[in-house]
Amino acid sequence: MLPNRYQFHAVEPRLIRLWADAQTYAFDATGSGPIYTIDTPPATVSGELHLGHCYSYTQTDVIARFQRMRGRRVLYPMGFDDNGLPTERFVEKTIKRKATDMDRADFLAQCSKLTQETEDRFEKIWRRLSLSGDWNYRYSTLSSTVQRTSQWSFIQLYQSGRAYAQIAPTLWCADCQTAIAQAELEDKTLPTLFTTFAFRLPDGTSLPIATTRPELLPACVAIFVHPDDKRYKHLIDQTASIDSAAFSSQAVIQVLILADEAVDPDKGSGAVMCCTFGDSTDVRWWRIHQLPLRAAIGRDGRMTALAGPLAGLAIPAARKKILQSLAEQALILQQETIEHTVGIHERCGTPVEYLQTRQWFIRILDQKERFIEAGRQIRWTPEYMRSRYEHWVENLQWDWCISRQRFLGIPFPAWTCRACGTLLLATQEELPIDPRLKGPNRSCACGSTDFEPEMDVMDTWATSSCSPLIIGRWMDDPDWFQQHFPANLRPQGHDIIRTWAFYTIIKSLYHCNVSPWQEIMISGHALSAERSKISKSKNNSSDGPLSIIEQESADALRYWATSIKPGNDTVFNPEALAMGRRLITKLWNACRFAESRLQDLDTATLNRQPEDLLPTDRWLLSRLAHTITFATRQLEQSDYAAARAEVERFFWADLCDNYLELTKSRLYKGEGADRHAAQWTLYHTLLNVLKLFAPYIPFVTEEIYLGLFQQWDGCASIHIASWPVARDNWFDEQAENAGKLLLEIIRQVRRHKAEQGLSVGAPLESIKLTISAAEIPMLQAAQCDLQSATRAHTLDFRLQQAGDAELLAPWKMEILLSKV
Template sequence: MLEPKLKEKHWSPEMELQIQRIWNEERIYKFDPNTEKPTFSIDTPPPYASGKWHIAAAIHYSQIDMIARTMRMMGYEVYFPLGIDRNGLPVEVETEKRYKIRMFEYPREEFIKLCREFLDEAEQDIVSITKRLGISFTTEQYFQTDSELWRMVTQATFIDAWNKGFIYEDYRPNVYCPRCRTTLADAEVEYSEIPTKLVYLRFGVEGSDEKVTIATTRPELLPACRAVIYNPDDSRYHWLRGKRVVTPLGDIVPVLEHPYADPEFGTGLVMVCSYGDKMDVQLFRELGLDPRIVVDEDGLMNEAAGRYKGLTISEARQRIVEDLEREGLLERVEDIIHRTPVCWRCKTPLEIIPMREYYLKQVDFIKELENYLNTVRFYPEWSSNYWREWLRSISSDWPISRRRYYATEIPVWYCKKCGKPVLPSPGRYYRPWKDEPPFDKCPHCGSSEGFEGETRVFDTWFDSSISPLVYNGYLWNDDIFKKLGPSDLRPQGKDIVRTWLHYTFLRVHQILGRQAFKHVWLSGMGLDAQGRAMHKSLGNVIYPWPLFEKYGADAVRFFGAAEAHHGSDLRISERKIEGAYKFLQKLWNVARFISQFEEPEGRVDLQPADLWILGRLNRAIERALNGYRNFDFFDPANEVRSFVWDVFAPHYIELVKERAYGIGDEGEAKSARWTLHQVLRAVLKLSAPIIPHITDYIWRQIYGGSVHLERLPEPRDEYYTDYLKLGEALMEFNSSVWRMRKEKNLSMREPIKVEIPEELSPFKSDLVRLHKISD
């Protein structure tokens, strides 16, 4: 009795841990900077350490790993680092929640310490999941965006941009989150459909008893109303041309014409207040109005709000409606659903508040960035439209300063005498709010009276936007950076094109004068089985650890690859992950069967059935390679599964099983065994980027070495024969005989009388043995 080399009867998740230990010992993924191979570097998304990963994130990173493994098996030396994003608003919000504190009411250094403790905990969960997934990172240490190294490089790039004239400070209206007390960039604004009151207010007309009605969703901004507009084409209000109206609070403001006013919304008359939204900012500029700011940085009404001073925005909204109703100046209130801008992190409705901030120029670079759309390859190709449309929408520069604590500090001190900013030399990490300045005299006025350190920090995207530079050695390892330059590939989700992708192209262009990447890979979103995004509030979050324990990492990885084409959203289902696990068992059973036969050496005279399956394998290889070259793993996963499950195992193996056992002449047996091993080798190599654990385990047991050091298979012309054309007829004949046996209640061992079609005569001997055909 032949003994299989694969001793275990079943594949189990625990066996993945065995193969991972071998990978660690052999360090087979380590990047060799002295390689003669072409290099391929990946700008791995640094996952944000603000909480536990759900299954969609695990699948996303496993697919990036598939790219790394694919490129290695295509002959590249792959540089695949891991970074952890630890800066900015999200961790501050999570720290406030955990400790039930408010950041600005807590000592800065103590709050930073609490943030670090939370980050260390969340980071370990992320790192352990990447290890359990078998992700083949090439560096033993991972990067952290809050490390002194990363922050040093961030500050150095700011100093460089300052010296190039790309940075300026200005006092202007900005999107502002009252909850987080910080400015936000346009790219960080999200929108929610929120139930809102549409309030109809009565305005007087100066010098007459006439009244007009104006509808607004922001009655609390009535003290900031500086004009009323109507559409020039709205004939209902031509009689107001050149007049002024009296607000319900007694202010007299002009009536002006402007096409922004929508005749279909409310009454067609619109209050212009400072500031209800970004359009108000534009209207004030175009109409030459003087703003009256009534909301402060804490989200409270200020002195300019008069009797509503000190109220929150929601309190002021309710109070002013109550007052105007009592005074007979409220006509009616309607319930509507309003598309409201909210903070990307805490979901608080946003305000527009004038503040002094630092800005990085981006409007001046739009045309140059648009040129990269012609030279960068996007996967899928149509996904370039995400960035193209965002570039076309940009109308203002990027506010990069934030009034927060846990982020990279802006490296600026201000002379106490002349007030001018002074920047240090790049090359180390500075904390101006705490550290003494690295200079004694002001270079502007010569004063030695001292300096005030900047307390603001950078927007978190200012740090993460230089990831392809930090990863690849910029300003800390010249040798590696000379070899790699910025990364070859940016893989990321489509939801952060406006931020991470755009800002990286902008920053690398400003720093190096070149495009950041050759390839951009944009993935879809991971959804629940009903097609909903995963949120704790919906109770539909699926965490990966239970799935790893039950089915293993390879089942999760295979499901992620096989479920949808790259770029499409992915519906995550445990039932389908279980189905992927069943395929792994099928692959194991096939490999275990083949492992009992020694792989023949020397010349083999292939039989018709052998040439048929090798031709069918050729077709699977072609389709899979096309997917791999496009970094789309849907076709490779499904092609391999279909080939193994529907063709190779049920038809070819059954067809040649007795021949492989030696029933027939020696040459036929040798041909069957050789073909079985050739197909298994190709299937393992073709599957390895997607399911790395089981393929390497099988390869090592049967063939020795690691499958991940092999090259992907290529189709061979000599296997394209006329027998391939007979494949469908061959499989249909097999199926018809099996159905006939079932209908006649015949076991597989009993002989059966059936006529073999003439076209299948090349396979006659194998068919007779398989089906026990007696006549």
């Protein structure tokens, strides 16, 4: 018996234990059904999980549960991304010490301890939310298995000529003290002082230069003008100079004036400094025009010896000093504050620099068309997200920088021979290996055994981009790999299309020459009340997931998370939680009502449809068939929100508001074939509705199933029961038309009662209906249900006559109030 009230506080933890003990969601490796593999995002260990994670991961879980009920053998592994800069900064913040201030081994020990504790908390929250992942396949990107996969990926890319080391201008974060990739660069608009100052020309006149970065003056190597700019055309190939003893190791900076079409004549003065390096344009000019390299800013974000008296100053202080010096020389011509777009590191918000450093890269710029075509082989949900991917690929300017100058990460499995400079790679048998701790097991071809280990580590994306290879056991199990690669689904946020999606496609193409998944489902973000993305770094979630779950229930939180279409952002909405609670309560009460009506259900005839269903029954079954068909189609297209909305509409309106009202008399006091028809219809409808809701609200549907429907349906859990299938004979257009007429009659009666100040349940003496001959048999067959819903003592049907021209509808109704 179902209790009077549903108590989620007791039910949800109990069912979590039940599912864990029964291995309800375990992948069936030896079964025969089709496999459905999900390349799930390994959550970054860089803070605590928040509502944004619940939002996106629940959406994936709905698809996993749907596919499992459809008979697929679902491999739904859960992983944690804990090998890179985000985790390292998280550990530094937690222990309140910088990695650079500690012994490397001690710091890595702290990382290991904290990541394990954090990942265990993550798993607890995911289980509490009822993510149906198979925890037997939990993985960490810092585990030895994953390190081995990532290192072997690098070795293969190097051997194929795709990975290379180079001393070159690199995006650099002075706060994180590491190189970064283009995908980690974000634009931020900031108020900036735009200064126009004067260089001196050989004839003593001035050449105005406008800049937002005067601190780069010591690194100035040229001035560029547009070749067609009439103001400066005569100055091309001449020199310009400026007195610089106050801010440079040189007393005078003297540079050539060169021409380049990339100069915008309408921006600033139309004459532009080229400094090594202020931005990507400086890098381009430096390469094309073979300019000298002068580095004024060091890796620590402070001025170098090139800045003379300003060496060692942080950038803001140096900028202030240089402007002061220019003002003292009366060289400032104009100053104004403008809104300026600055490139910042997404991890810490620090403006990036362009520094000449040795880094490892993966060659990608020569493969743009291939990457775009690979993206087009994948189904994108929503489809318009593919344009974001293509736009990113089309606008790439740099090869993928994969090296980082940090402690926590997977090391490059390589050494350089100190004798001859040859790079020696680890063998597959040596992996995983840390070359900083262990040398190669062989000598160099030149005979030397003296090696310099690679000291950098790989960027976290260089490893997480291997996720389909990792879960596919790429290195170790060819049969398993063939079964699970390419994966069926990649779910992820739209903010990492340019990183995780793009990088994974690169690795898949380079290693396997195929796209890594059949479909990519893009989720939106959960937003704070201020409409900013809820994130670990911003710590802007008002409540943690566990506190909301304990207060509102996991099912209610999942209801909110699946209310918005794929790809859309949404503000966290407590009203959606309330709507979820109302649905849970209504579902529970509807099933409790049905429980007492179904106690004497003839189980021998459950799978045999009664021949004498009433029009009301046939109408509901037809509506159910359409609902099942629509929901199934939408879920196959990963539109969980549209599917749920239609199931809800059917449950609230067709089943609860109308059918249960129409059939109460048959279910309460009926007997014989009419009662059996209502029982049979109610049983199949409620069971199917329960299954349609199961992927969304797994706890309450399981509790109802085990307490009521399992005795007849026979599965150990609703979540491994068969997904609803609409029977062909349920589709009945005639019954649906009949149902529309019945519902319109009921609507008119209810409106009449409201106008008379009567309750919906108030009795009526009679209802007289004038109707066409074609409708009378149906209404007569449904008379008991119509009387039940309207509370009419009698129903009188009058055949519509040819003279009834005044009728504006195919029927009219006269209602007599009860005299009681």
